Amino acid sequence: MIDKQSPYKHRKSVLIIIFLSSFLTAFSVYTTVISAKNIGMELGMDAATISWVSLIFILAAAMFLIPFGKIADLYGRKKIFLTGVVVFTVSSVLLAFVDSTGAFIAFRFVQGLGAALIYATGNAILTASFPPTQRGKVIGINVTGVYIGLTLSPLLGGIMTQNFGWRSQFWFNIPFGVLITLLVLLKMKGEWTSEKREKFDYIGSAIYALFLFSLIYGLSLFPNIIGFVFILISVNGVIIFILWEKRITYPMLDLNLFKNNRYLLFSCLVSIFFYVSTIALALLLSLYMQYLLDMSPQEAGYILLIQPLFQAIFSPIAGRLSDKVEAKKMVSVGLIIVLIGIAPLLFIGSGFPIYLIAISSAILGLGTAFFSSPNIRAIMSSIPKSSLGIAASLEGTMRTIGQTFSFGMLTIVFAVIIGNVAITPPYYPQFITSARVICILFLILTFISLIFSIFRGKREIEGKEK
Structure with missing residues (x-):
């Protein structure tokens, strides 16, 4: 397979467009974390159903990332990317008008499909547009876009939810979607596709x-x-x-990619276990602060701001270092830091100090920054350039599968310990028990991720690339 797009052309425009799309999708995922309580109350959701507010979006992305990545390799990554932006934007409009749980879940699923189209192509276009010596840096910049979205989502999400209602967070997406669409049409020249035609x-x-x-x-x-x-x-x-x-x-997925490629296999497993053990913490802490501590969405947003802020600050540094330092070393250090960040949350209770949540969030943000860019680069550099669409969708799929299981574990624990009831004061002790069980499970899974990182072996593909 040969990439039709001339290498490294229009790289600045490409970076800006992918950066904005990464910001937008990340922002949309995590504004619902801060507004989940309000959405649930207005639409009449029980404790287990509330977790589906974020889960259904990520599940849709996980289900279709790899198929969309394959389609992008065959028919053009730019076309698939643009389609994703349009679907994402239109579904945001529809979500702003829903008045029932069923309609919300359905349109949130469609929004996840749009995100899958974006995820499946973003890093592939970036990787094809920059030389190997700069890929760690630009992936780090792109990851910064994700973490800026994560940083602003609890802050702006809290402000918008408290002052304008939870629907305002979906109206916020629309101008960004329109802007990205125009930039793709006007500034993203050419196409990234393959000359060899295969059946889907x-x-x-x-x-x-x-x-x-x-x-x-x-x-x-x-x-x-x-x-x-x-x-x-x-x-x-x-x-x-x-x-x-x-x-x-x-x-759809060439399983031979994993054959005799322990580095790729273990990098994917590292990604899955990491995201299982970290992503749902934000929703757990948001519900804890708003229900048990009676904090407003805006006040909880200030605390949840800390983790993605640290991620946004340190991700560019980690991206540059990943061009020079072996990925498994940086990822392993990041995972150790995350273990330290989760540990205090094992003791969460009715009188748990806010400053400990803030400190844990800062440590988690630092660890995640040192994990994300190097591990993305590890996966992207473990697959031949002819399959960059599959590489990008594989990386995104491992991430979204991990995120899906993270929210899924939250749902299971809530359903088993709290039951299908609203979170009210009589059930606060069960909520605390659920929170502790979840944190214990997340600590164990982070340790498993660390083991896979240490024993992943050496990268083979990128060293052959000129």
Whole structure:
């Protein structure tokens, strides 16, 4: 496969466009973390359903990232990216008008589809537009866009929710979506695609989406018997998917990419376990501060601002270092820092000091900054350039699968310990128990991620690239 786009042209415009899209999608995910209580109260959601406010978005992205990455390699990454921006923007308009839980979940799913189209192409376009010696730096800059979105989302999300209602956060997305669309049409010249035409694996894509949805939906119903049925469907789906992908000539996901490539396999596992163990902490702490400490969305937003602020500050530094320092060393250091950040939260209770939440958030932000850029670079550099769309979607899929399971674990623990009831004062002790169980599980999973990082081996692909 040969990239039709001339290497390294229009790189500044490309970086600006991808940066803005990363900011927008990150901002949209985490404004709902701060507004989840208000959305749930207005639309009549119980404790378990509230977690679906963020979960359904990430689940949609996880289900379709790899299929969209393959489509982008075949038909053009710019086309897929632009489609994603349009879908994301239109769904934001629809979300601003919903008046029921069902409509909210449905349009939030569509918004996640738009995000999947963006995720599947953003890093692939960046990687194709810059030489290998600059990729760590530009990925670090792009990750900064993500963390600026994460930084502003609790702050602006809290202000908008408190003063203008939760719907205002979706109106906020619209001008950015229009701006990015215009920039793509006017400034992103050429196309990134492949000259070799392959058939798209529709069956494999359908099986993949089905087993992933069945797994997450089944876990959300746990311990109900229907949940076990969906989990069983998912396990069978995984087996069928693997057998199908090995059988066909042009698979959706070439499993040979992992063959004799422990570096790629372990980098993906590191990503999954890391995001499982960190992403839902923001929602957990947001609910804790607003329910048990009776803080307003704006006040909780100030505290939640700390982690992404540290991430935004240190991500460019980590990106530059990843061009010089071996990725597994930087990622491992980041994971150790994250372990230190989670540890104080094991003792969360009704009188837990706000300053400890702030300190833990700062430490988590620092650790995440040292994790993200180097691990993205590790995955992107472990796959041949002809498959950059798949590489970008694979990295994004590992991240979104981890995020999905993170919110899924939150849903399961809430459902088992609190039950399908609203979070009210009589259930605050159960909420505290849930929070401690979740933090223990997240600490264990972060340690597992650290083990995979240490033993991932050495990178092979990028050293061959000129």
